[in-house]
Amino acid sequence: DAGITQSPRHKVTETGTPVTLRCHQTENHRYMYWYRQDPGHGLRLIHYSYGVKDTDKGEVSDGYSVSRSKTEDFLLTLESATSSQTSVYFCAAGEPTGRYEQYFGPGTRLTVT
Amino acid sequence: KQEVTQIPAALSVPEGENLVLNCSFTDSAIYNLQWFRQDPGKGLTSLLLIQSSQREQTSGRLNASLDKSSGRSTLYIAASQPGDSATYLCAVGPMSSARQLTFGSGTQLTVLP
Numbered sequence: 350d351a352g353i354t355q356s357p358r359h360k361v362t363e364t365g366t367p368v369t370l371r372c373h374q375t376e377n378h379r380y381m382y383w384y385r386q387d388p389g390h391g392l393r394l395i396h397y398s399y400g401v402k403d404t405d406k407g408e409v410s411d412g413y414s415v416s417r418s419k420t421e422d423f424l425l426t427l428e429s430a431t432s433s434q435t436s437v438y439f440c441a442a443g444e445p446t447g448r449y450e451q452y453f454g455p456g457t458r459l460t461v462t
Numbered sequence: 463k464q465e466v467t468q469i470p471a472a473l474s475v476p477e478g479e480n481l482v483l484n485c486s487f488t489d490s491a492i493y494n495l496q497w498f499r500q501d502p503g504k505g506l507t508s509l510l511l512i513q514s515s516q517r518e519q520t521s522g523r524l525n526a527s528l529d530k531s532s533g534r535s536t537l538y539i540a541a542s543q544p545g546d547s548a549t550y551l552c553a554v555g556p557m558s559s560a561r562q563l564t565f566g567s568g569t570q571l572t573v574l575p
Contacts, residue, residue, distance in 0.1 A: 380560070380561065382562060382563075384563075384565075389567060390567065391466075391551065391565035391566055391567040391568060392506075392551070392553075392563070392565040393565075394562045394563075397560055397562055399559075399560060405560070407562060439505065439506065441563075443561070445559055445560065445561040448494070448511060448513060449493065449494060449555060449561050450496070450508060450511050451496065451508075451553075451555070451561070451563055452508070453498075453505050453506040453508075454505060455504070455505040456504075456505050
């Protein structure tokens with residue numbers, strides 16, 4: 350699993366509150382990703398990072414921001430949580446060269462009430 | 463925009479049967495293709511990765527094939543077991559430098575004892 354951990358693993362929050370999810374990796378992978386998984390949609394990319402302080406948007410980035418101040422940590426922030434952001438969030442990491450296998454964390458289940 | 467489709471969405475087979483899961487994608491300009499397994503409430507476990515220059519990969523009872531020209535991949539599971547019950551996800555990695563994966567919605571497999 351390339352030493353990827355996510356915290357918290359479960360969270361329930363109220364609409365309108367800010368939420369930050371953390372992803373931590375131990376393998377020094379340059380690229381990191383945040384995906385969300387919803388029934389009927391598979392996993393969809395929210396944001397990704399290609400280095401410290403270098404980030405870009407994915408397919409479903411509205412309402413989310415990210416930050417990466419260290420190689421090992423990638424934070425996902427919901428500025429003002431909405432019920433449509435109830436989902437399971439997965440972090441992934443990898444190097445985009447060679448075989449390029451992407452490794453995934455265990456996921457964070459977020460419920461917005 | 464790359465689109466990945468997995469058919470069927472659900473499959474139920476008796477123990478011991480050989481089975482094939484299908485994945486199709488719309489843009490043949492891919493870097494690689496990964497098959498993942500996901501158990502209920504859990505993260506993603508990488509099963510097989512096929513580079514765009516390869517035709518197939520094997521691991522134990524699993525064999526994945528790739529036909530880029532037709533935009534198809536198959537995952538063959540031999541002598542299925544109840545422990546193989548899970549959701550199987552196909553994901554395509556693009557030629558772009560970010561290599562963010564595009565996922566299918568998955569096939570939920572149930573192997574009956």
